[in-house]
Amino acid sequence: EPEVTQTPSHQVTQMGQEVILRCVPISNHLYFYWYRQILGQKVEFLVSFYNNEISEKSEIFDDQFSVERPDGSNFTLKIRSTKLEDSAMYFCASMGSYEQYFGPGTRLTVT
Amino acid sequence: GDSVTQMEGPVTLSEEAFLTINCTYTATGYPSLFWYVQYPGEGLQLLLKATKADDKGSNKGFEATYRKETTSFHLEKGSVQVSDSAVYFCALSEGNQAGTALIFGKGTTLSVSS
Numbered sequence: 001e002p003e004v005t006q007t008p009s010h011q012v013t014q015m016g017q018e019v020i021l022r023c024v025p026i027s028n029h030l031y032f033y034w035y036r037q038i039l040g041q042k043v044e045f046l047v048s049f050y051n052n053e054i055s056e057k058s059e060i061f062d063d064q065f066s067v068e069r070p071d072g073s074n075f076t077l078k079i080r081s082t083k084l085e086d087s088a089m090y091f092c093a094s095m096g097s098y099e100q101y102f103g104p105g106t107r108l109t110v111t
Numbered sequence: 112g113d114s115v116t117q118m119e120g121p122v123t124l125s126e127e128a129f130l131t132i133n134c135t136y137t138a139t140g141y142p143s144l145f146w147y148v149q150y151p152g153e154g155l156q157l158l159l160k161a162t163k164a165d166d167k168g169s170n171k172g173f174e175a176t177y178r179k180e181t182t183s184f185h186l187e188k189g190s191v192q193v194s195d196s197a198v199y200f201c202a203l204s205e206g207n208q209a210g211t212a213l214i215f216g217k218g219t220t221l222s223v224s225s
Contacts, residue, residue, distance in 0.1 A: 003154075
């Protein structure tokens with residue numbers, strides 16, 4: 001069964017550093033998403049991406065965040081200058097027609 | 112704005128017990144409603160969904176009915192198994208357009224013992 005994969009599973013970085021989280025969506029899907037879950041809190045929507053551009057973004061997704069689909073298979077989330085409060089589990093999802101399929105997540109720890 | 116509230120966990124049950132996890136929502140329109148499940152070390156998986164009032168979603172013995180009058184979508188299972196131990200998330204999606212974001216509740220951890 002096709003699945004969404006994410007790398008790395010755990011990333012530790014220092015405050016102020018740039019991080020790139022990687023996702024490989026299901027190959028024939030057209031919609032891509034990033035969500036995050038701060039420990040003990042809700043899963044929160046960050047951004048959706050379709051046809052090589054952002055289709056929707058939340059208030060969380062400020063200028064420090066960017067997304068890219070560089071090569072037709074990967075979908076990346078970049079955080080330019082990480083803050084302590086960016087520590088969270090980041091989930092990628094992709095969708096073909098209706099259901100969003102989620103990856104296992106990347107745990108980002110900012111120290 | 113739209114929101115989802117689900118019961119606080121953890122919920123601890125013995126095998127074959129009846130399960131209810133409450134979920135209520137606030138939405139301006141007519142959302143679609145979902146239950147997702149997350150097993151340890153895995154991503155969120157769609158468990159069931161309902162797209163309009165009075166629809167019942169069901170899968171793997173789990174059921175939930177879309178109740179517009181009470182703005183609820185409670186998850187039930189008649190007889191839980193140890194393998195049902197996981198985190199359960201209630202979610203909504205406003206509108207029918209593809210690409211619309213999911214709004215999640217905080218998740219409820221279910222632990223089933225034999």
